[in-house]
Amino acid sequence: MTGGLDIVLQVGIWGLYAGCIYILLAIGLNLIFGVMKVVNFAHGEFLMLGAYVTFTFYAISGFNPYVLLVASVPILILIGVTIERLCFRPILGTGKLNEIFISIGLIYLIQNAAAVIWTDEYRIIHSPFESITISVFGVNLPLDYLIIIITTILILIGLYLFLRKTRLGKAMRATSQNRKGAMLMGINVEKMDMISFGIGAGLAGAAGTLWVVSGQVFTPYMGSIPAVKAFAIIIIGGLGSIPGAIVGGIILGLAENFAIFTIGGAWKDAISFLILIVVLIFKPTGLFGESAE
């Protein structure tokens, strides 16, 4: 029986690792939604930009790619803040469809700008720890997966402390709970919009770096599938709920990898959608969703 258990554990760890990237994307989306009540459909493009920023700095400096989180996160925060200021601020409150459609314009803009800058070839980076595996409970695991899982946990703890303990974090939470109330308390809600968009983009940038170091290929068009999965996660977990995003991310990562193992790799992307539909049929507000609106 140990053989079976080994495989379950192995696939489980793969699932956790895949879940990490989805969680980082989904939490960013949820943070932005919480504060601004906007869903950024171009969020996958931030992941892609994070991957290419890491790639570029790696090519220039040759540093350990994990260290390049220091580059990808701040750069993506800057990009996020700029996009919020130029594209979303002018149309905020003019209708939800407009906010959805503007992100489509952004998808075109960002994807093809990336294709001009970096060409649309498939790219890949090899992590320095690529060949190292360590044994946990008798299962051999790539060291990279463990580092990625630990890095994600650290980022999540950092985010938690930021939202709970700092003045800025508290102001952001207040804005997401009640925008008008926050305004009356003297919180600059537009500044909160900008910061939340920046942090969301930064988290996606971190996901991009982790995507690259795990040895997955990337192109300028890679963002849409992970973004779709992040949407599935926040629907499963509930729009605006950060614990929901974490649970949803883990569920999806695990389900996907067990699906690959049982019914075949082609269904990897379909399974997330099937889970999504099942959740929507039985609980239209998601597992942790507070209310329909």
Added chain:
Amino acid sequence: MSPKVRDYGLVLMLIVAGLVPLIVGLNPYLLTVLILMLIFIIYSSAWNFLTYTGQGSLGHAAFFGLGGYGSALIASWLSLPPFAAVFIGAGAAALAGLFIGAICVRLKEWFLAMVTFGFAIIIQTLVVSRQFSGITGGWDGIAAARLMPGGGGTNLLIEYYAILVIGVMVIVIFWLILRSKTGLAFAAIRENELEARAAGINPVKYRLFAFLVSAYFSGVAGALEVHHLGYITPEIFGVDISFWPIIYSISGGLMTLAGPVVGTIAITIVWDGLQTFGLTYGRFIIIGLLLILIIIFLPKGLISLPDRIREYRDKRKK
């Protein structure tokens, strides 16, 4: 623009559309551009029909492609003429529309957009999956009967007029639905769902109906394109195909019958114009930028441009 002026505009456009081939002649390249433009006018109008109920789909490629596959397969299985298969094959799109609509009608805009966005990608993975590629041909796709076998200028001209007739029919159907009680119900649901419900309108029923109609005619457009090209591949489910009708409708003007028509023509001209400058990625960047600028500065689309200019002039007079 008052509704009446807009209607005259549509009639005028129709006359121009009827006469255009006289100018173009039998030039196959230009006729092909015009045919694809007509197909996309149908597709964008079908997409835009959904927005009347306040719903927006980011995955209409699913319906466009399913109509294409449905029609191509039915035409070859029953050896039907493509012009008949188009209307039966689009039933596949309508079924999918009913299914996804049933899940989505109770959802808020965000959820709806996300689910539809995912839906097109998932349909693509299913079409190429091992389980279905026996029927669909996997990534290689399958051949489809040509609308007018043989090709050549004259055949393309016949195709052009046939699709023009279908396009006019589709827009007239939309017009009839929208001026009926159903159209009023759509507007009520869009403006205030709670009040609509209080007035005895069942939003779920009307949204589902809008989804069904929109999916069906998107399927018709997809089927026409597939039979025009003579083949279909899973690329038809690409994000691009989902986004084009959105770009066309927004640039023209959402929630108007003329909007998608004007938008499709204007953007096609820009797009093909840019091609002559040899831009590849640049074209997409310009279109993306254009879309963002239109949403911010001209939210009612190009058809509101005359109004905006008049407003501006009046202001300057004062």
